[in-house]
Amino acid sequence: xxxxxxxxxxxxxxxxxxxxxxxxxxxxxxxxxxxxxxxxxxxxxxxxxxxxxxxxxxxxxxxxxxxxxxxxxxxxxxxxxxxxxxxxxxxxxxxxxxxxxxxxxxxxxxxxxxxxxxxxxxxxxxxxxxxxxxxxxxxxxxxxxxxxxxxxxxxxxxxxxxxxxxxxxxxxxxxxxxxxxxxxxxxxxxxxxxxxxxxxxxxxxxxxxxxxxxxxxxxxxxxxxxxxxxxxxxxxxxxxxxxxxx
Amino acid sequence: xxxxxxxxxxxxxxxxxxxxxxxxxxxxxxxxxxxxxxxxxxxxxxxxxxxxxxxxxxxxxxxxxxxxxxxxxxxxxxxxxxxxxxxxxxxxxxxxxxxxxxxxxxxxxxxxxxxxxxxxxxxxxxxxxxxxxxxxxxxxxxxxxxxxxxxxxxxxxxxxxxxxxxxxxxxxxxxxxxxxxxxxxxxxxxxxxxxxxxxxxxxxxxxxxxxxxxxxxxxxxxxxxxxxxxxxx
Numbered sequence: 001x002x003x004x005x006x007x008x009x010x011x012x013x014x015x016x017x018x019x020x021x022x023x024x025x026x027x028x029x030x031x032x033x034x035x036x037x038x039x040x041x042x043x044x045x046x047x048x049x050x051x052x053x054x055x056x057x058x059x060x061x062x063x064x065x066x067x068x069x070x071x072x073x074x075x076x077x078x079x080x081x082x083x084x085x086x087x088x089x090x091x092x093x094x095x096x097x098x099x100x101x102x103x104x105x106x107x108x109x110x111x112x113x114x115x116x117x118x119x120x121x122x123x124x125x126x127x128x129x130x131x132x133x134x135x136x137x138x139x140x141x142x143x144x145x146x147x148x149x150x151x152x153x154x155x156x157x158x159x160x161x162x163x164x165x166x167x168x169x170x171x172x173x174x175x176x177x178x179x180x181x182x183x184x185x186x187x188x189x190x191x192x193x194x195x196x197x198x199x200x201x202x203x204x205x206x207x208x209x210x211x212x213x214x215x216x217x218x219x220x221x222x223x224x225x226x227x228x229x230x231x232x233x234x235x236x237x238x239x240x241x242x243x244x245x246x
Numbered sequence: 247x248x249x250x251x252x253x254x255x256x257x258x259x260x261x262x263x264x265x266x267x268x269x270x271x272x273x274x275x276x277x278x279x280x281x282x283x284x285x286x287x288x289x290x291x292x293x294x295x296x297x298x299x300x301x302x303x304x305x306x307x308x309x310x311x312x313x314x315x316x317x318x319x320x321x322x323x324x325x326x327x328x329x330x331x332x333x334x335x336x337x338x339x340x341x342x343x344x345x346x347x348x349x350x351x352x353x354x355x356x357x358x359x360x361x362x363x364x365x366x367x368x369x370x371x372x373x374x375x376x377x378x379x380x381x382x383x384x385x386x387x388x389x390x391x392x393x394x395x396x397x398x399x400x401x402x403x404x405x406x407x408x409x410x411x412x413x414x415x416x417x418x419x420x421x422x423x424x425x426x427x428x429x430x431x432x433x434x435x436x437x438x439x440x441x442x443x444x445x446x447x448x449x450x451x452x453x454x455x456x457x458x459x460x461x462x463x464x465x466x467x468x469x470x471x472x473x474x475x476x477x478x479x
Contacts, residue, residue, distance in 0.1 A: 003315055006348070010316075014346035021338040022331070077331050082371060086296055087329035087339075087386065091346040093295045093312045245297040 011092055011101035015074075019105050024073040032066025032113040032149075033120065035059070040121035044129035052125035053135040059121045060145040060205055061177060067110045067149040068173045071156030074102045076166030089246045096238040099161070103154055103234060110153045114146035136207055144204025144219055151223075151230045152177070155197060158233035161240060187213055201226035247272055248293060248321075248394060248427055253302035255288055255449075262288050264449045265302065270427040270442070272393070275420045277440035278429040281475055285449040286429040287325070290398050294323050306394065318347040321394040322387030328379035329386060332372025336363055336382050339371060343386050357385040362411075376403030384412070394425040401435050413439050437467045447475035 019025050036059035043055040078085040092098050135141075152173070159169045176182050176198065186193035193199060194213060200222040217225060248270040255263040263285045270276040280286050291297040293304040295311035303310060306321050314320055330339035340354040358364050361381040366374065374382060380403055387395055395416065401409050416426045416439065430436050436443075443460040445453040452474045453460045457467075464470035 007315060010346050010348050014342045017338070017342040017345055018331075018334075021334050021342070023333050081332040082328065082330055083326065084329060084331045086291075086294075086325050087343065089296055090294050090323055090325075090329075091318055091343050093314060093317060243298075245291070 007092075007094065007097060008101070011094075011097050012104055014092070015098070015101040015105045018077070019070075019074055019102075019109065022073060022077055024077070025070060025109075028066040028069035028073070029109070029113055030066075031069065032063045032110070033117045035062030035066065036117045036121040037124045041124040041128045044125035044132075048129040049132060050129070051132040051135045052122060052129065053131075053138045055125040055129075056118055056121040057135065057138070057141055057145065057205065057207075060118070060149070063110075063114050063117050063145065063149045064152050064177050065174055066113060067153035068156045068170065068177070070109055071106050071153035072160045072166045072169050072173075074106050075157055075160035076164075076169075079164045080166065085246050095241040099234065099238050099241055103157060106153050106157055107150050110150045111146055114149045118142045118145065140219070141205055141207065144201075144223065147223055148201045148204050148226070151197070151201060151226050154230045155233055158230070158237040161237035184213070191215065195225055197226045197229035200229070247307060248396070248425060249305045249308070250289065250293070251303050251305070253289065253292055253304055254300045255285075255292065255297065256300045262449055263292075263299075266446065266449070266451055267302075268444045268451055268454045270394075270425050270444075272425045273420055273423050274441040275416055275426040275428070275439055276442040276444060277436035278427060278444045278446065279433060279436060279471065280429075280431065280446035282431050284446045284475070286431075286446060287398055289446070290323070290325065290396055290427075290429060293396065294321075294325070296325075316347040316390070318343070318349065318390030318392060320390075320392055321396060322390060322392040323396040323398075324380070324383035324387050324400060325398045327376070328371050328374065328382040330371035330379075330382060333370055335368045335370055336374070336385070337367040339382065340386060340389060344389050347390055349389050353389050353391075357388045360388060361385045377405060377408050380404055381408075384415075393423070394427070395419055397426075397428040399430060400428050401430070401432075409435065433467045433471045445471065445474045 039059035039062055040055045043058060044052060078088055088098060089095060156169055156173050160166060163169050181198060183193050183196040183199045194216060200217050203216045203219045204223050250266050250268050253263050253266040266289055278286055292299045311317060337354060344351060344354055358367050361384050363381050363385060366378060371382060400412055404412060420426050440457055443457050444451060461467050461470040464473060
């Protein structure tokens with residue numbers, strides 16, 4: 001094993017330990033897994049003739065909320081609650097490697113949560129009201145929802161590097177995903193807004209008939225655009241981390 | 247050996263460090279002394295690669311900190327308290343630090359014992375007293391059995407028994423051939439401990455050398471300190 005590989009393994013193992021020993025992580029995983037189950041069951045009970053698959057897909061935004069929290073606290077915990085960042089960089093001076101390790105850990109946890117949440121939510125909806133009518137492309141949209149959640153978590157992680165605090169990124173991202181989407185408002189001004197990360201990736205999850213905009217990017221193309229945004233934001237975050245005093 | 251070579255640090259228009267040059271030698275305890283705001287913490291943070299110098303360089307055994315792989319086996323440091331997130335226990339904190347540098351897990355129990363925190367291993371860092379937090383920070387510094395120890399204001403918050411304990415620990419580390427660099431703004435607490443003194447005032451080293459050479463011509467270390475740093479005695 002070369003030194004660089006050994007360093008990457010050390011960093012990922014250390015960051016995994018850190019994330020798993022934060023109480024906020026447990027809360028975020030509970031929201032991401034049990035939240036969709038409860039919401040899908042509720043939706044199915046309100047609309048017993050509806051599609052269980054659509055009820056489960058409609059509960060995906062709660063996975064997103066958990067994903068945002070995971071991405072934010074992986075970084076904000078370094079700056080709040082004791083300024084652990086000095087310990088982190090004293091132990092692992094290669095800052096881009098630390099960021100990459102955090103991103104890998106968050107991505108794996110969010111993917112695992114999404115993979116558990118969707119089947120569980122589907123099962124819950126079926127148990128409450130039976131399967132109901134089929135929905136279009138259920139598996140693809142469920143996987144797309146997982147990809148969307150992972151990318152959203154990584155965007156949250158990068159933005160928290162800029163902010164060095166969790167409050168602003170949490171409020172902005174959760175509000176943008178649930179209350180009012182800034183990208184959607186911008187779309188009213190210019191159709192170019194459909195290339196912004198949250199709108200670009202939307203068709204990965206939502207059926208064509210359920211989108212608020214007409215000319216949304218196709219699922220794969222939109223997913224690639226969103227992934228490009230994510231990669232760019234992480235790259236800028238790495239540069240900021242290296243140049244900034246800890 | 248820790249080497250500082252003409253280190254300059256500017257923050258905006260303010261020059262925090264103006265050409266800091268000194269060495270901390272193996273086998274000796276070097277006390278880095280100066281009033282609050284003189285630049286002690288900035289100097290140590292630059293040594294540890296946490297802050298970037300505007301110019302000049304700080305080296306650990308001839309290498310910049312950022313070039314060290316698994317640095318904790320070479321140099322251990324304590325800055326500003328425990329360095330642990332408040333919701334993690336002492337044991338959880340030390341476990342990730344150890345893992346990050348490939349240090350065997352058993353070292354966690356050993357350093358907890360060494361700093362007297364075995365009974366508090368499961369207590370969250372946010373619930374530790376100031377003195378116990380210092381001990382946790384020191385435990386993390388000792389994990390990799392480093393040759394060099396760097397401590398920023400290590401006796402802050404320690405009770406008299408704790409101060410005596412840390413003096414013995416640092417003294418024995420130096421006697422075993424290790425390098426110890428500690429900063430302080432209190433002369434009395436380093437007088438009995440230090441072999442070498444480096445005195446800094448307003449970002450400049452105003453005196454450096456063996457304790458008796460720096461204090462020569464002054465009745466006490468305290469008098470020497472005020473004379474050198476330009477403070478009123």
